[in-house]
Amino acid sequence: MxxxxxxxxxxxxxxxxxxxxxxxxxxxxxxxxxxxxxxxxxxxxxxxxxxxxxxxxxxxxxxxxxxxxxxxxxxxxxxxxxxxxxxxxxxxxxxxxxxxxxxxxxxxxxxxxxxxxxxxxxxxxxxxxxxxxxxxxxxxxxxxxxxxxxxxxxHHSIDQQLCRWLLLSLDRLKDNHLVMTQELIANMLGVRREGVTEAAGRLHKQGVIDYSRGHIIVTDRAKLERLSCECYGVVKSETDRLLPLSRHRTESVA
Amino acid sequence: MxxxxxxxxxxxxxxxxxxxxxxxxxxxxxxxxxxxxxxxxxxxxxxxxxxxxxxxxxxxxxxxxxxxxxxxxxxxxxxxxxxxxxxxxxxxxxxxxxxxxxxxxxxxxxxxxxxxxxxxxxxxxxxxxxxxxxxxxxxxxxxxxxxxxxxxxxHHSIDQQLCRWLLLSLDRLKDNHLVMTQELIANMLGVRREGVTEAAGRLHKQGVIDYSRGHIIVTDRAKLERLSCECYGVVKSETDRLLPLSRHRTESVA
DNA sequence: TACTATATGTGCGTTATCGCACAGAGCGTA
DNA sequence: TACGCTCTGTGCGATAACGCACATATAGTA
The missing domain is CATH 2.60.120.10 (Jelly Rolls)
Structure with a gap:
């Protein structure tokens, strides 16, 4: 590591x-x-x-x-x-x-x-x-x-959920560096800490992330997206649709 | 049956x-x-x-x-x-x-x-x-x-989820009779049909429901609530809090 | 009444995840 | 430099749910 x-x-x-x-x-x-x-x-x-x-x-x-x-x-x-x-x-x-x-x-x-x-x-x-x-x-x-x-x-495995979760977090950060223990991620996903450890280990082995003691760096975001389930994409595209960045002039609903 | x-x-x-x-x-x-x-x-x-x-x-x-x-x-x-x-x-x-x-x-x-x-x-x-x-x-x-x-x-077992689901449906019906196949319930819960069969069998054995070929009758609602996870109660009480005018029909009819 | 489609019941091997126990590894501080 | 706390790694049996195969039961229709 x-x-x-x-x-x-x-x-x-x-x-x-x-x-x-x-x-x-x-x-x-x-x-x-x-x-x-x-x-x-x-x-x-x-x-x-x-x-x-x-x-x-x-x-x-x-x-x-x-x-x-x-x-x-x-x-x-x-x-x-x-x-x-x-x-x-x-x-x-x-x-x-x-x-x-x-x-x-x-x-x-x-x-x-x-x-x-x-x-x-x-x-x-x-x-x-x-x-x-x-x-x-x-x-x-x-x-x-x-x-x-x-x-x-x-429907999705811990591995897939971890990918989704990392992507959602990444989108809300300035860089590819998360300050985050596996224990905390486990609480968020509602799974065992050990399950996160194993999933993170597999992601590291595939060259997608580096991590150590509460720090995670995503090194291959594209691959992370490929490994994630469809859920991330659904949320992302719907959010982009509903709230296009920059300035959307909100016209009245009617 | x-x-x-x-x-x-x-x-x-x-x-x-x-x-x-x-x-x-x-x-x-x-x-x-x-x-x-x-x-x-x-x-x-x-x-x-x-x-x-x-x-x-x-x-x-x-x-x-x-x-x-x-x-x-x-x-x-x-x-x-x-x-x-x-x-x-x-x-x-x-x-x-x-x-x-x-x-x-x-x-x-x-x-x-x-x-x-x-x-x-x-x-x-x-x-x-x-x-x-x-x-x-x-x-x-x-x-x-x-x-x-x-x-x-x-977090919850199929048994608990089935209880929650039955209660949520019950609150939206006039009586305690659901027209509903186990296959359909399985699709809603996102689990196997066999899993619903087994859970329903256990509920029947405990005297909570009767059912047959697409019909389910809840015979002991109180027990159903006891067997359900906390999720039903959370949804119910929050709904009642937010929309106090919305009175569930089960109450006004029963 | 017999037939058929649909609904439900059951068994069995496989898998993912869990719960627990404990071993190592890295960082902060004495 | 050494200690201690936190974080991560690993093993193992238990369990819940899965996928599949097929048996049985029931309602509706011929």
């Missing part, structure tokens, strides 16, 4: 709200209303943004961190439902009107996020303009991800 | 839009705008309301039928993502703005539904009033169901 550098260099000064794709997609007018209320917050690994059933006070827009939505069972076992990175937002339940969800939001990869008091975004949401439609589309992308998680859990 | 009556008596005349809980929850004003455009349609077993990626022309509000949203894999295997009955609606993607989804909508239990041209509900939705907020809450309930499906697929 190769040696990997262990330090991360994150400079808060270089963060911009527009690093988050949802915030970026908003028109200047809405941005002007919202951005002054954004607060850049650190998102350390393991931080819990909300527990199951807890009402959120803030919504979070990740820039370079990754947050998992996961369900924790009565016996403590867990399963990841979906992943949110710079592509999305934590807290759609506030907008949906439910105020809370049955899942826990957990920082899975450290970094930063902008947060906004729940009331701020709710009042913007209730103006029924661009933000509403953007959020609805994002919700649908999230729904697709959840649906595909269900499918993948049912 | 006991003998069961095989005929169903459905009388279209007795159907009312308000049998659907979402339609029922709307205020008189909105009902007056929408109801004249509703069309009662028959929903035979196996009917496909939309394929993956297909744009819907109508949204459907089931009265006494059950519709499964399921994902069909490239190899043809399938997995149910969520269930919709008199508690919900098929076609939220139209409102979300995505226009289509990656799943197929399939009638899993025959009956009737009211349908509405997509444009009609979209324009009501865009009035940004009551319907919008109701639909958002319903979407969150649906999301909860999907999330729990993912969890259940990962």
């Amino acid at each position: 190769p040696k990997l550098a262990s330090q991360q260099c994150i400079d808060p000064k270089q963060h911009q709200p527009t690093e988050n794709q949802l915030l970026k997609a908003l028109c200047a007018e809405v941005q002007e209303r919202l951005f002054p209320h954004l607060e850049l917050v650190e998102m350390p690994l393991g931080k819990v943004l909300h527990e199951s059933g807890e009402v959120l006070r803030y919504v979070y827009f990740p820039t370079d961190c990754i947050v998992s939505l996961l369900y924790v069972m009565e016996n403590g076992a867990s399963a990841e439902i979906s992943v949110v990175g710079h592509d999305g937002m934590i807290g759609i339940a506030l907008l949906m009107g439910g105020e809370s969800t049955t899942s826990r939001a957990l920082v899975q990869s450290a970094g930063y996020a902008y947060r906004l008091p729940g009331q701020r975004i709710k009042s913007e949401f209730n103006r029924h303009g661009e933000l509403l439609h953007l959020m609805l589309r994002y919700s649908q992308a999230l729904i697709t991800q959840m649906a595909q998680t269900a499918v993948c859990n049912r | 006991p003998k069961l009556a095989s005929q169903q008596c459905i009388d279209p005349k007795q159907h009312q839009p308000t049998e659907n809980q979402l339609l029922k929850a709307l205020c008189a004003e909105v009902q007056e705008r929408l109801f004249p455009h509703l069309e009662l349609v028959e929903m035979p077993l196996g009917k496909v309301l939309h394929e993956s990626g297909e744009v819907l022309r109508y949204v459907y509000f089931p009265t006494d039928c059950i519709v499964s949203l399921l994902y069909v894999m490239e190899n043809g295997a399938s997995a149910e993502i969520s269930v919709v009955g008199h508690d919900g609606m098929i076609g939220i993607a139209l409102l979300m703005g995505g226009e289509s989804t990656t799943s197929r909508a399939l009638v899993q239990s025959a009956g009737y539904a009211y349908r509405l041209p997509g444009q009609r509900i979209k324009s009501e939705f865009n009035r940004h009033g009551e319907l919008l907020h109701l639909m958002l809450r319903y979407s969150q309930a649906l999301i909860t169901q999907m999330a729990q499906t993912a969890v259940c697929n990962r």
Whole structure:
């Protein structure tokens, strides 16, 4: 196993709200209303943004961190439902009107996020303009991800699921370097740690990843995509369809 | 195995839009705008309301039928993502703005539904009033169901999943009688037909269900709930929380 | 009443994953 | 440099679910 550098260099000064794709997609007018209320917050690994059933006070827009939505069972076992990175937002339940969800939001990869008091975004949401439609589309992308998680859990091997999971994480990071123990991945996938070890070993043998003690580097992304099940592709293309990057002018639904 | 009556008596005349809980929850004003455009349609077993990626022309509000949203894999295997009955609606993607989804909508239990041209509900939705907020809450309930499906697929036995599935279906039917082959259930759960046969046999031995050739009668619902995993309860209580007006018919009839 | 298609029951070897136990390996700190 | 904690590797029996083959039962129809 190769040696990997262990330090991360994150400079808060270089963060911009527009690093988050949802915030970026908003028109200047809405941005002007919202951005002054954004607060850049650190998102350390393991931080819990909300527990199951807890009402959120803030919504979070990740820039370079990754947050998992996961369900924790009565016996403590867990399963990841979906992943949110710079592509999305934590807290759609506030907008949906439910105020809370049955899942826990957990920082899975450290970094930063902008947060906004729940009331701020709710009042913007209730103006029924661009933000509403953007959020609805994002919700649908999230729904697709959840649906595909269900499918993948049912039908695909740990190896395939690991590939999917790595790809989803990779898409939300700046480089090909994940800070992530196998134990954590196992919790996300809802499988044994040993199962992840074996799958990772096979991926390494095939020259797709290098890893060591909580660090994973993807060395052959193309091959990773080939080894993954169809689930990754389904989620990716549907997300791209619903939320084309850059600027999509959200026309009214009707 | 006991003998069961095989005929169903459905009388279209007795159907009312308000049998659907979402339609029922709307205020008189909105009902007056929408109801004249509703069309009662028959929903035979196996009917496909939309394929993956297909744009819907109508949204459907089931009265006494059950519709499964399921994902069909490239190899043809399938997995149910969520269930919709008199508690919900098929076609939220139209409102979300995505226009289509990656799943197929399939009638899993025959009956009737009211349908509405997509444009009609979209324009009501865009009035940004009551319907919008109701639909958002319903979407969150649906999301909860999907999330729990993912969890259940990962962690629970076929026996437990069958219990959950029977309970979810039961809540959307008028009585304790399901018209449903084991083969169909297997497709929904994404497992082998033989696996369902064995699980059903065990439930019968425990006095929970009777069944024969495509008919299942739940004889001990309380026990079924005890045998089910926590997933059913999570979905049920969250749905009740989000949509308190939606009262399950089993309660009002029994 | 007999036939046929469909639904359900059962056996059996195979596989993936699990649960557990413990051995090594790498990094941080004393 | 040595210790200790965390992370990763490996072995092994147990188990749940699979794929396949085929037997049996039932409803509907000829």
